[in-house]
Structure formats: C-alpha cells, structure tokens
Amino acid sequence: MDFNQHLSDILHLYEFSMAIGNSLDYTGNCNHFLKLILARKNLSSCWIYRKENNQYTVTYSYPNPSKKIVLKNKNQILDTLVLGIKSKIVSVDTTIQEVSPIDIQQEGSLLIFNLHDQGILFLYSAYTDTFTPKDISQLQPIMDKFILSLEACESFSKKEDLLQRLALQNQELNDYAHIISHDLKTPLRSIDTLLNWIEEECSDSLDSISRQYLLKIHHNIEKMDALIESILTYSTIDKRKKTNYTIDLNEVMREVFKILDIPNHIIIDIVTPLPSIIADTLNMQQLFLCLLQNAINSIEQATGKIYIRVIELNHFWKFEIEDNGKGIDSKYHKKIFKVFQKLENDSMSLGMGLPIAQKIVNHYGGNMSLTSNVNRGSIFSFTLKNNDMNLQPNLEYVNELSGGDALFKQKLIGIIKKEFPEEKEIFLHNYKSSELNKAAENVHKLKHKIGMLGLDDGYQIAIDFENELLAGKTSLFQKFMLILDTIDEFIHPL
Numbered sequence: 001m002d003f004n005q006h007l008s009d010i011l012h013l014y015e016f017s018m019a020i021g022n023s024l025d026y027t028g029n030c031n032h033f034l035k036l037i038l039a040r041k042n043l044s045s046c047w048i049y050r051k052e053n054n055q056y057t058v059t060y061s062y063p064n065p066s067k068k069i070v071l072k073n074k075n076q077i078l079d080t081l082v083l084g085i086k087s088k089i090v091s092v093d094t095t096i097q098e099v100s101p102i103d104i105q106q107e108g109s110l111l112i113f114n115l116h117d118q119g120i121l122f123l124y125s126a127y128t129d130t131f132t133p134k135d136i137s138q139l140q141p142i143m144d145k146f147i148l149s150l151e152a153c154e155s156f157s158k159k160e161d162l163l164q165r166l167a168l169q170n171q172e173l174n175d176y177a178h179i180i181s182h183d184l185k186t187p188l189r190s191i192d193t194l195l196n197w198i199e200e201e202c203s204d205s206l207d208s209i210s211r212q213y214l215l216k217i218h219h220n221i222e223k224m225d226a227l228i229e230s231i232l233t234y235s236t237i238d239k240r241k242k243t244n245y246t247i248d249l250n251e252v253m254r255e256v257f258k259i260l261d262i263p264n265h266i267i268i269d270i271v272t273p274l275p276s277i278i279a280d281t282l283n284m285q286q287l288f289l290c291l292l293q294n295a296i297n298s299i300e301q302a303t304g305k306i307y308i309r310v311i312e313l314n315h316f317w318k319f320e321i322e323d324n325g326k327g328i329d330s331k332y333h334k335k336i337f338k339v340f341q342k343l344e345n346d347s348m349s350l351g352m353g354l355p356i357a358q359k360i361v362n363h364y365g366g367n368m369s370l371t372s373n374v375n376r377g378s379i380f381s382f383t384l385k386n387n388d389m390n391l392q393p394n395l396e397y398v399n400e401l402s403g404g405d406a407l408f409k410q411k412l413i414g415i416i417k418k419e420f421p422e423e424k425e426i427f428l429h430n431y432k433s434s435e436l437n438k439a440a441e442n443v444h445k446l447k448h449k450i451g452m453l454g455l456d457d458g459y460q461i462a463i464d465f466e467n468e469l470l471a472g473k474t475s476l477f478q479k480f481m482l483i484l485d486t487i488d489e490f491i492h493p494l
Contacts, residue, residue, distance in 0.1 A: 012040050013138055013139075013142065015036065015040070016033065016036060016037060016040075016139075016142050017142055017145065019032045019033045019036045020032070020033050020142070020145050020146050020149045021145075021149040021152065021415060022415060022419075023153075023415075024152060024153050024156040024157075024448060024452070025153065025157075026059070026060070026150070026153040026154070026157065027060065029149055029150065029153050030048070030060040030062075030150075031062070033146060033149075034046050034060070034062060034121075035062060037123065037139075038062065038123075041123070041125075041130070041135075042125075042130075043123055043124060043125050043130070044104070044108070044124050044125060044126050045061075045062060045063060045102050045104070045124045046060075046061070046062055046121065046122060046123050046124060047060060047061040047062070047065070047100070047101055047102060047121075047122050048060040048061070048115070048118075048119045048120065048121050048122070049078055049119050049120045049122070050118065050119030050120075051075070051078075051119065054075065055075065056074060056075055056078050056119075056120075058101045059119060061101050061102060063102065065101035065102060066101070066102050066103050067101065067102070067103060074098075074099050077095060077098075077099050078099060078120060081112060081120065082112065082114040082120050085114060086113070086114050086140060087111070087112060087113045087114065087136050087139075087140055087143070088111075088112055088136075089109060089110070089111055089112075089131045089132075089133075089135075089136070090109065090110050090112060091108075091109050091110075091128060092104055092105065092106050092107070092108040092109060092110060092124075093106065094106065096110065100122070100124075102124070104124055104126075105126055107126075107127075107128055108124060108125055108126045108127065108128065109124075109125050109127065109128050109129070109130055109131055110122050110123065110124050110125075110131075111123040111125075111130075111131045111135060111136070111139075113139070113140075113143045115143070115146075115147050115150065116147060117151075118147050118150040118151065118154075121143070121146075156448075156451075156452075159451070160451075188221050188224055188225055191217075191221060192218070192221050195214055195217055195218060195221075198214070199211075199214060246276050246277070246278050247276060247277065247278075247279055247281050247284065248274075248276045249274035249275060249276065249277065249284065250270075250273065250274045252274075252281060252284045252285055252288065253270065253274060253288060253308075255285060256285055256288045256289055256292065259285075259289060260289065260292060260293065260296070262296065263296065263304070265302060265303055265304055266296055266299055266303075266304035266305070266306065267303075267304065267305055267306070268292065268306045268308065269305065269306070269307050269308070270308045271307050271308060271309045272308075272309050272310050272311075273310075274308075274310055275310060275312070275317055275386070277317065277384055277385070277386060278385075279364060279384070283360050283363070283364075284360075286356060286357075286360060287356075287357050287360045287361065287382075290353040290354065290356050290357040291321050291353075291354075291357050291380055292306065292321065293353060294353050294354060294357075294380075295321060295323035295325065295378070295380075296323075297325075298323055298325030298326055298327075298328075298378065299323060299324065299325040299326075300325065300326055301324060301325075304323070304324060304325070305323070305324045306321065306322065306323045307320070307321070307322040307323075308320070308321055309322070312386070313383070315385060315386060316366070316383045316384065316385055316386060317383065317384050317385075317386055318381060318382075318383050319381065319382050319383070319384070320379055320380070320381050321379070321380045321381075322377065322378070322379045322380075323377050323378055324377045325377055325378060326374070326375060327372050327373050327374045327375050327376045327377055327378055328370065328372040328373075328374070328378055329373075329374050330372075330373070333370050333372070336354050336370075337354050337355055337358045337368070338355060357380075357382075358382075361382045361383070361384065364384050364385060365384075365385050366382055366383040366384045366385065367382065367383050368380065368381070368382040369381045369382070413491070415452075416449050416452060416453070416487075416491055417491050419449070420446070420449050420487060420488075420491065421488075423442060423445050423446050423449070424446065424484050424488075426442050427439055427442035427443060427446060430442055431474075431477070436469045436470070436472060436474070437469070437470065439469050440466050440469035440470045443462055443465055443466040443469060443480070444466055446462065446484070447459060447462035447463065447466065449487065450462050450483060450487070453487065453490070455483065455487075458483040458486075461476060461479055461480060461483060462480065462483070464476055465477070465479075465480045
C-alpha cells in the first residue's frame with residue numbers, strides 16, 4: 001500500500017471523527033460532518049431519511065431537496081434497502097432515482113449506512129466506481145459515532161422543547177390565575193357597591209339587626225376578596241418571572257413592620273442581624289409577613305414575645321421565628337401547611353398563610369419545619385440558600401447527555417473547551433461595545449454550553465439575560481459573568 005495514501009486516509013478519518021458533535025443542533029451537526037465527507041470524497045450530495053409513525057421523511061439533505069416524492073411504495077423500498085445490513089454500496093437505478101429527494105444520474109452510485117433509529121444515510125457519487133469495501137470498513141466506526149451524536153442532538157432538542165413548553169404553560173397558568181381572580185372579584189365589588197347603595201338610600205329605615213346583617217355581609221366580602229388574593233399569590237409563586245438580586249433582609253423586615261398591625265402587648269425581637277441574600281423582595285416580604293402574622297395570631301398571653309434568629313450553615317441560612325403563643329399539637333404539624341387547613345374556627349383565618357410561606361421557601365430551594373407543643377409556643381424554622389444559583393457543573397448530566405459513551409462524553413467536553421472561550425470573548429467585545437443585540441445572540445449560544453453542563457439555574461439566568469439585552473437592559477450582567485467565570489474554572493483543568 002502507498003504510504004502517502006495510507007497517511008492521507010488516516011488524516012481524513014481523524015478529521016471526520018473530529019467533525020462529529022461540534023454542534024448539538026441537528027442540522028448544524030450534520031452540516032459539519034457530512035459536508036466534510038462530501039468535500040474529501042468528492043461526492044455530489046447526501047441525504048438522511050428517518051422513519052416516524054411508519055412514514056419516511058427527509059430530515060437532512062445537501063443540497064436542499066429539489067423534488068417531491070410521490071411514490072406510493074417508498075417506505076417498502078427504503079426498508080428493503082437496509083434490511084439486515086449496516087451499510088452497502090448500490091448502483092443508481094430508476095427505483096433509487098424515484099425515492100431520492102434530489103435529482104441524481106442513473107449512472108451514479110450510492111453508499112448507504114443504516115443509522116438505525118436515526119434513519120438511513122445516503123452518500124451519492126455521480127460516478128459508478130467511487131465507493132469500495134475499504135470505504136465501508138473505514139467509515140463504519142465513524143458512522144457509529146455519528147449515530148451517537150444524532151441521538152445527543154435529539155435529546156438536547158427535546159430538553160429545549162420541554163423548557164419552552166414549560167415556560168409557555170407557566171405563562172398560560174399565570175394568565176389564567178389572574179383572569180380567574182378578576183372574574184371572581186368583579187361580582188364581589190358589585191355586591192359591595194350595592195350594599196353601600198342600600199345603606200345610603202335606606203339608612204332611615206334600617207334597624208339595628210338589619211345593619212348587623214349588612215356588616216356581616218361586608219365582612220364576608222372582605223374575607224372572600226382576601227381569600228381570592230391569597231389563592232392567586234399561592235398559585236403564582238413559582239410561575240411569575242423572578243426578579244432576583246441581592247437584598248438586605250434587614251431592609252425587608254423594616255418594610256414588613258410598616259405593613260404588619262402589631263398589637264401593643266407583643267414585642268418582636270430580631271436577635272441576630274439578618275443577612276443579605278439573592279432573592280425577590282416581594283417574595284421575602286410575603287414570607288415574613290405570613291410567618292409573623294401567624295405568630296401574632298397565636299399569642300393569647302398578656303405579654304407576647306416573638307424572636308427572629310438566623311444561623312449560617314453550609315450554603316444555607318437557617319431562620320427561626322419563635323413565639324410564646326398557645327402552641328400546636330404534634331398531630332397537626334403537617335396539616336397546617338396544607339391549603340385551607342385551620343386548627344380552630346377562626347373567622348379571620350383563611351388557612352393560606354403557612355402554605356404560602358412554605359411554597360416560597362421551597363421555591364428557593366429551602367425547607368420549612370415546625371417545633372411546637374401545646375401551651376409551650378412554636379418555632380418555625382426554614383432555610384434559604386446563601387446563593388440562589390447552582391454554579392456546580394454536573395458531570396453526571398453530561399454523562400446522561402452522551403448516552404453513557406465515555407468517548408462521546410469527552411467529545412462534548414471538548415466542544416465546550418474549544419468553543420466556550422471564543423464565544424465568551426466575542427460576547428464581552430459586543431457587550432463592551434454596547435452592541436446589545438449582538439451580545440444577546442452570543443448569550444444564546446453560550447446558553448447551550450451552560451445547559452450542557454447541567455447548570456439549570458445558570459441556564460434560566462442566561463434566558464433572562466438574553467431577553468433583557470434585547471430590551472436594552474443589563475442588570476443581570478454580573479450574575480451572568482459569575483456563571484461564565486465558574487465554567488472557565490471548571491473546564492481549565494479538564
């Protein structure tokens with residue numbers, strides 16, 4: 001064998017192998033790999049047929065399909081071509097011409113690879129003697145790797161589609177909750193207006209009993225209005241868009257004290273200074289309002305005391321809100337966190353405060369617990385992350401994305417190492433040049449690398465930052481840079 005030819009074949013195979021998986025976009029992946037094969041092998045065209053729902057369709061073609069296939073037995077012909085084989089060379093005949101999405105000459109030849117669930121690959125040459133058994137033996141291992149890359153593209157596409165569908169469903173649920181809230185509150189306002197009209201127009205003829213009835217109706221309208229607002233709050237906690245940034249919980253608490261109606265006989269003592277965390281201000285206000293109002297309502301003693309403490313744990317802050325109220329029997333410790341559940345027939349209680357508080361805590365990745373006994377007060381404890389972002393790359397996710405194939409896993413990491421630094425540099429250049437639309441395009445590309453490493457929080461921040469840049473805003477820049485710097489540190493030693 002000619003040494004130069006042998007060396008050329010090895011270099012081509014290495015080049016083919018390195019071209020696989022450079023993109024997790026299906027078309028981009030096919031373009032990188034198949035166009036290279038066409039160029040190196042001097043081929044004319046290629047296409048992939050994939051069978052879904054017992055029907056073959058063209059999922060990739062270069063050049064683009066030039067005709068519509070109308071052959072009735074197309075499925076049977078394609079099934080027969082790959083029946084029991086991994087690859088083969090065939091001469092172009094009239095049947096092949098009919099199932100080809102591209103106009104090809106009858107004197108040409110095809111190298112066909114069975115991609116299994118990913119379909120059938122056709123490599124076309126206009127000449128009859130282009131392909132040899134040697135081509136099959138050299139390209140078959142490369143095609144096995146190509147199949148894995150197509151499966152990875154499919155998995156990634158499904159994840160992208162799922163995230164988009166979830167985002168759409170969350171928005172629809174959020175909109176629906178607001179519509180329902182509006183529709184329920186409208187008749188309440190009408191009733192309240194009618195009651196006010198009755199009181200004004202008939203004030204001289206209303207006796208004391210009638211006035212008491214009207215007062216009860218007003219009270220129940222207010223309670224119903226508060227209940228609707230609580231249900232809306234509960235249903236949208238994890239669906240509304242986060243506006244997370246660093247907030248000082250001491251400032252949050254000062255605002256809470258302005259809103260709370262604290263009786264004169266109750267003292268609230270913040271025992272330890274509260275930390276600053278990354279969260280949404282309104283959510284934190286709602287959390288402390290619910291818990292402190294619950295503590296106030298539980299106190300029947302002549303002198304009430306409420307203590308607020310915080311302890312720093314590994315990656316978490318642990319908060320405690322302790323009261324000297326009437327306490328809660330252990331058999332009710334789970335019940336009180338369920339919607340509409342109350343321990344006694346309190347006309348002012350909605351049974352929504354603690355469920356809302358617990359859902360907010362869970363939304364931020366924390367947990368809530370209760371320590372209490374009857375007549376001995378209660379301690380509500382909850383944890384919040386001292387950093388709301390998961391910035392620890394997840395190699396297990398990369399392993400899952402690569403289908404457990406160690407070589408392909410290294411290939412995915414190789415893609416990140418190769419493309420990430422350049423994409424980051426381009427992003428910074430466009431950002432510093434105030435080219436925010438271009439910077440948004442860069443974030444869109446970087447977002448996929450973030451997703452490949454299993455950084456779910458970082459992926460969401462990238463989505464938010466991309467939308468923010470398109471709107472001409474930049475408040476998430478520092479958080480996004482923290483994600484990029486973390487990835488830099490992670491991939492450097494790999």
